[in-house]
Amino acid sequence: MYGLSDDEIAVIRDGRLDGFAPPEAALLRMADAMADTPSNVSDELYAELRRHFSEEQLIELAAAAARENFRARYNRVFDVGSDGLYRKGLHFKQRTA
Amino acid sequence: MPNAGTRMANFAKKKACHKKQGAHLSRFSKGGIPRPFPVGSLAYTTLPSSTRIDYLTVTSNGVRKSPTMARIDGIDPRHAPFLMRQVFKKVRKMLGRDLTPQKITARVPRVFWTDALGEWLLGQKAAVPHRQQAVLSLRTAVRVGCPF
Numbered sequence: 573m574y575g576l577s578d579d580e581i582a583v584i585r586d587g588r589l590d591g592f593a594p595p596e597a598a599l600l601r602m603a604d605a606m607a608d609t610p611s612n613v614s615d616e617l618y619a620e621l622r623r624h625f626s627e628e629q630l631i632e633l634a635a636a637a638a639r640e641n642f643r644a645r646y647n648r649v650f651d652v653g654s655d656g657l658y659r660k661g662l663h664f665k666q667r668t669a
Numbered sequence: 670m671p672n673a674g675t676r677m678a679n680f681a682k683k684k685a686c687h688k689k690q691g692a693h694l695s696r697f698s699k700g701g702i703p704r705p706f707p708v709g710s711l712a713y714t715t716l717p718s719s720t721r722i723d724y725l726t727v728t729s730n731g732v733r734k735s736p737t738m739a740r741i742d743g744i745d746p747r748h749a750p751f752l753m754r755q756v757f758k759k760v761r762k763m764l765g766r767d768l769t770p771q772k773i774t775a776r777v778p779r780v781f782w783t784d785a786l787g788e789w790l791l792g793q794k795a796a797v798p799h800r801q802q803a804v805l806s807l808r809t810a811v812r813v814g815c816p817f
Contacts, residue, residue, distance in 0.1 A: 599801055
């Protein structure tokens with residue numbers, strides 16, 4: 573899935589950070605912070621994110637995370653199950669950015 | 670006219686076939702005689718361990734539990750308005766299936782279009798690699814409890 577291996581997806585699913593490069597580990601921490609209620613991204617985390625991403629990139633990333641929060645929370649109301657898009661060992665063609 | 674032996678053999682064969690197709694579910698049996706269920710049909714049952722309805726799909730190899738269905742039904746994309754059908758077509762081409770949340774959202778076109786346009790605009794060529802966006806989205810989905 574977008575170049576992520578099954579092991580990396582397992583790390584994401586288990587709430588860990590190991591094996592990811594510092595920019596991606598910072599993104600994982602940002603996702604964790606945004607999914608909390610109340611949502612709060614600390615100054616330290618923001619400084620870390622700014623070391624790796626431009627302000628424009630952070631705007632896009634914040635929008636992507638906020639959108640995923642919207643989508644995931646919306647699905648909880650109707651208890652929508654998995655559509656089976658991800659299966660272990662199944663790899664989609666990687667899109668170039 | 671088949672004799673009694675042949676009839677019994679046919680009955681036993683049919684019964685075994687029905688059992689294989691999931692007709693052994695007592696809920697769907699009538700008078701002790703298994704009722705046939707066509708392959709691909711959707712049945713449901715309530716399991717003792719759960720208060721919710723679990724859905725079962727009858728396959729040629731028996732009964733398979735379907736992924737839990739949503740609380741409400743979505744629309745049938747074939748009956749959606751023309752422009753909406755184009756969106757479903759595009760998603761089907763990308764992911765190989767219609768998405769349940771999208772079918773549900775399509776019941777209220779305003780919400781559907783807000784979602785579809787936002788998705789389309791954010792999915793345009795971005796300044797951030799898709800891999801990094803995927804890392805962020807997957808972790809968010811996991812944290813919020815969305816099964817993907």
